[in-house]
Amino acid sequence: MNATDQVLLADVREALVRQIRAVSDKANLDEVFAAWVLGENDLGLSVEKAAQIATDLSATAPCYQHPAILGFAAEKLGSAFSHREALADRLVWVAGRDFRLGSSYAGFVTDPVAILGIALGAKSLGDEEIRRAVSAWIDSFVERSMAVRAIQDWERCLFAVACRVIGAAHQPPIPPCPSAAEFRTALRKRALIPKTSKPLRDEEEREAIGNMKRQVLASDTTNLAACSMRLAALEAIIRMNTLTATRSTVFVSYSHKDKAWLERLHVHLKPLEREGKLDRWDDTRIHTSQRWREEIRKAIDAARVAVLLISADFLASDFIATDELPPLLSAAEDEGVAIMSVIVKPCRFEQTPSLEQFQAVNPGLKPLIGMSESEQEELFVKLTEDIMRVVEGRS
16 A cells, blocks of 8 residues: 555545444444444444344334344344344344335345344354244345345445355355455455455455545445445555554574574574564574563564474474464465465475465475575575565565
8 A cells, every 4th residue: 555545545534434423322223333344443333222222122113123233233242242032032023024015125125234234143143943034034035135226336245245144045146346345345354255365355455445535536425334334444454554564573483393494594584684674583582581472472463474494393383283373374364474484394284285375485395404505595595585575565
């Protein structure tokens, strides 16, 4: 994200925040959806008040939006959600409603926000009978929902995700078009759309930024659900770029039985450390008095590059497998941390799916231990050059 994008997106965020603040403390479906899709926020959005009102009103003035409000609240609050009985009752009620209303259709047929909230509620409740009833109910009209009028990209995204959440028989596709990029980004943030590869994610980010800049220039901030999703996408993109920009450490993961290779890597990285071009971290930096597990996690959180010195001992290490690799691989997928594997001894690297997806610096059939000294030094030089390309933003 360049400086011009940052300035323009600050204007985009201001416009979106201004619109969303208007629903703060309204205790309605708009506010609850915004609170759910944005996650932690400083906009004064809440779900508890709306959930209580929906519970109180559902007995005397039932409305299809009540189970939707309770559904978003249940998914957001988890074990802290205190209206499970009301949610179950309202889901049974709504699943019995006919989508036809005379010669027309009931309002929920064209309300994807409500349908997603109802689907999330049925899933979070954990009652299989209710889930099946809600799934069959959504199946009965969702195709009409997609065809009854010219629906927008964000609506298609929500209908499609609702069907996936509830396990409906009809599974409309997530719109793959560039004009839906910011909505896919927002829903991916909520883990409702599968993660994608970094090149595809970077392309989607560029498309989302372009869409949001065009929308704010056109003053298109009228639909609150679309605004909430755009702001959620924008916050995710800003966070991603901020984390990537602030990461500068080269984290080295290795088995202590391979310490000789670590020491040789130190030699090659030392000139770059001296010049202030990078900060290298491995567990030799931990002092006796420090909380070592906490220090390792801090170093992983600051990593821009992770060098893995892989051997059978590395793959056999329970600590590496449970404490180092999961956060490193998650950071690679979510935040663009570069994983650089060096095969130091023969091992089952290529049969380890979580690692094999990242191309190694050297082939598995040509580990460092089988190379001549000159070849080993050449590989370490190549490794340091690859590291600097990433640290300096040249790749």
